[in-house]
Amino acid sequence: MTERETTRLVAWSNELRRVHVRIREALQVTREAVRDGTSSEQASRDLLLYCHGFCAALDGHHQGEDHALFPAIEAAHPQLAPVLRALTQDHSMISHLLQGLREAVERAAPPAELDRHLEGVAAIMENHFRYEEKQLLAVLEGLELDAAVRDVLGPL
Template sequence: MTERETTRLVAWSRELRQVHARLREALDLIRGAVADGRAGDPATRELLLFCHGFCTALDGHHRGEDRTLFPAIEAAHPELGPVLRKLTQDHSMIAHLLGGLQAAVGRAAPVAELDRHLEGVAAIMESHFRYEERQLLGVLATLALDAPPEEVLGPL
């Protein structure tokens, strides 16, 4: 195995952790905007922009995993099929929660309601990320997948 091939293999594990870290940071920004009361200011588009960007990034990340990463993992490790199905099911649940959050932001819901939506997204997202990392980081360190990172892990 060449140094370039080894670097590419190890990079999938590192890339996934970096994407998760950026998504966690984005969610923290949104929660900060709500906590600071900026969500209730009709003149402020900041929360709407944060939410749209975060929701788009998280959805894109999950679509990339469902479309490219998970099939590659399952081809190389069929025994992980049940894990991948659970992760895909999580993606669907998170997409539903994001839809609720976007609707609440779009109608300028009260801060308490926005906070409940964000709390739900944060709880499921964190649980999902931790499970995914426990189950897949070792596999990703050896996965031979020749694809652009943004196709596999989303446009982050």
């Protein structure tokens, strides 16, 4: 195996960590936009800007995992199928929470309500990321997957 191939293998675990950090940062910026809004209208306008990017990034990340990463992991490590199913269920739950956030933004919900939606997303997302990293980082260090990072881990 060449040095470049070894670097690519290890890079999948590093890429996952980087994507998680960027999504966490996007959530923080989004929450700050809500807290800085002095009115429902202002918070909703700001959140429209940030939510679209944050929601698209998180959705894209999970879609990439569901369609590219998890099948590759399951093919190489079938014993991880229950872990992958649990992570996929988390993706569905987070998607549902994001839809509730989008709906609240579209109807210009008060900042306190928007923050509650973001708090719910943050709690589930953080728990999900920690579990995913605990279960998959070691596997990702040896995973052979010839694909673009964007296709596997999303647009961030």
